[in-house]
Amino acid sequence: MAALERAGQRLTPQRLAIAEALARTGKEATVQELYDQVRRKHPYIGRATIFRSVDMLVEAGLAQRLERPGHVSAYIWCEPGHHHHLICTSCRAVEDLGETLVAPLAKSIARERGFRVDHATLDFYGLCRACAAKRGKPAAS
Amino acid sequence: MAALERAGQRLTPQRLAIAEALARTGKEATVQELYDQVRRKHPYIGRATIFRSVDMLVEAGLAQRLERPGHVSAYIWCEPGHHHHLICTSCRAVEDLGETLVAPLAKSIARERGFRVDHATLDFYGLCRACAAKRGKPAAS
DNA sequence: GTGGTTGCAAAGGTTTTGCATGTGC
DNA sequence: GCACATGCAAAACCTTTGCAACCAC
Numbered sequence: 422m423a424a425l426e427r428a429g430q431r432l433t434p435q436r437l438a439i440a441e442a443l444a445r446t447g448k449e450a451t452v453q454e455l456y457d458q459v460r461r462k463h464p465y466i467g468r469a470t471i472f473r474s475v476d477m478l479v480e481a482g483l484a485q486r487l488e489r490p491g492h493v494s495a496y497i498w499c500e501p502g503h504h505h506h507l508i509c510t511s512c513r514a515v516e517d518l519g520e521t522l523v524a525p526l527a528k529s530i531a532r533e534r535g536f537r538v539d540h541a542t543l544d545f546y547g548l549c550r551a552c553a554a555k556r557g558k559p560a561a562s
Numbered sequence: 563m564a565a566l567e568r569a570g571q572r573l574t575p576q577r578l579a580i581a582e583a584l585a586r587t588g589k590e591a592t593v594q595e596l597y598d599q600v601r602r603k604h605p606y607i608g609r610a611t612i613f614r615s616v617d618m619l620v621e622a623g624l625a626q627r628l629e630r631p632g633h634v635s636a637y638i639w640c641e642p643g644h645h646h647h648l649i650c651t652s653c654r655a656v657e658d659l660g661e662t663l664v665a666p667l668a669k670s671i672a673r674e675r676g677f678r679v680d681h682a683t684l685d686f687y688g689l690c691r692a693c694a695a696k697r698g699k700p701a702a703s
Numbered sequence: 704g705t706g707g708t709t710g711c712a713a714a715g716g717t718t719t720t721g722c723a724t725g726t727g728c
Numbered sequence: 729g730c731a732c733a734t735g736c737a738a739a740a741c742c743t744t745t746g747c748a749a750c751c752a753c
Contacts, residue, residue, distance in 0.1 A: 431707065431752055452742080467710045472743065474708095493742070507677045516675065526663055527686065534657065535691035536648045544683045545668065550676035572727055574733065593717080608735045613718060615733095634717070 430477060435459070435466055439474045440483065440498075448513045449487050449495040487544070505542075509549035516549065571618055576600070576607055580615045581624065581639070589654040590628050590636040628685070646683075650690035657690065 430436070442458045443450055450458075452471045459466055475496050478484035485504055487495045497506065497515050505518040527538040547553075571577070583599045584591055591599075593612045600607055616637050619625035626645055628636045638647065638656045646659040668679040688694075 433708065433752070435709070465710070467712095468742090469711080469744075470709060507671065507675065507679075509677075510680060516677070518671075522667055526684075530648065530659075530686060534648065535694065536650075536657070536686065537689040537694040538648075538686045539651060539688035541686045542683050543667075545671060545677065545679045546682065547680035548678040553676065553678040572732065574727070576734070606735070608737095609717090610719075610736080611734060 430481060435463060435470050436474050436477070438463055438466075439471060440478060443475070443478070443484060443496060444498040447498075447515065449497045449508060449515055451493050451495050453493075455496070505544060507545045507547070507549065509552055510546050511548055511552040511555075514549050514551075518543070518545075571622060576604060576611055577615050577618070579604055579607075580612060581619060584616075584619070584625060584637060585639040588639075588656060590638045590649060590656055592634050592636050594634075596637070646685060648686045648688070648690065650693055651687050652689055652693040652696075655690050655692075659684070659686075 438459045439455055442455055446458075452468065452475065455475070456466070456468050456471050459471070475484055475486075479486055479496070483498065484496050485499045487497055487506075487508070499506075500517065504520070505523060507516040507518060509515070523541050523543050527541060530536050531538055579600045580596055583596055587599075593609065593616065596616070597607070597609050597612050600612065616625055616627075619639075620627055620637070624639065625637050626640050626647075628638060628647075628649070640647075641658065645661070646664060648657040648659060650656070664682050664684050668682060671677050672679055
């Protein structure tokens, strides 16, 4: 959590609580979920603070906004340099994925299509090892 | 546009107009932009119809929702089997990318991490060939 | 002490929904 | 003709903003 200090931001109890909540779940979390979670210890925290704090975390490179299907933004804690993920659609656990997979792709795209890649989204959705083992087949809807 | 019929959906003038508008721009488009565009020919169309139609298009596999940063959904027309894109952050043009790049990645992830990939997002943001040529460097903010 | 941060509440904007009417098949 | 699609408007929703009080540094 010392990463927060390194980000050159003020270390308030709220921010700590939010960062901690996000880091601890190991899953993607919406603002509402973080709000519910953090409110157990900070009953007077406001939703706006969550929004402002996660924005700050994203800018500091400590979190990432997942543009996930369904119009609600979710956030995940992430170590610098790990901006791609495996996201379990069952338990919502998130695993990091390094840049190593994307870098060669970006390079070949630049070469073959003349496209100058700035950044890329690469996220895999599916079942994590545990969930895949639990149910061999995806659950029927 | 015959793809619409194939999707087993009713072919209404509104849907045709929306699909056409989306297909013709060759760019990502927000609902608001489609609304403005389609309204030139269908002044009485409602925003709700746009939302319902793009949802239908997405379900039919003829469009894709881009979860782009900034909380507004944008949609792009896409041929079946081309669900990854190069998106120009300058002119907002969209180029298709086949599945060929992702398939091997998904396979290796399944093998190495025990993760059962269902689907993946892979979109590259940057400058298309034309925009990259126009301005060698990204514009200063 | 000071400037950034918080909490509250209200505003802003996007997306969804209900229902009567209209229409493709 | 019937089921589905549309238009309208209001509701629901997430997110942002303004501002006074507060607090980390």
